[in-house]
Amino acid sequence: MRFEPLIPAEFVSRPNRFLGRVRIDEYQTECFIPNPGRMGELLRPKT
Secondary structure (H helix, E strand, O other): OOOOOOOOOEEEEOOOOOEEEEEEOOEEEEEEOOOOOOOOOOOOOOO
């Protein structure tokens, strides 16, 4: 599996199982989260 160059971002929130909100520089955008699990240990705001 190959990934395009990754872009560092700050996690903001997870409104549902597959959607994440992240901040890149001063912009906030949405991203796809392929893992529908809770991931509470990994996804913490401002990380």
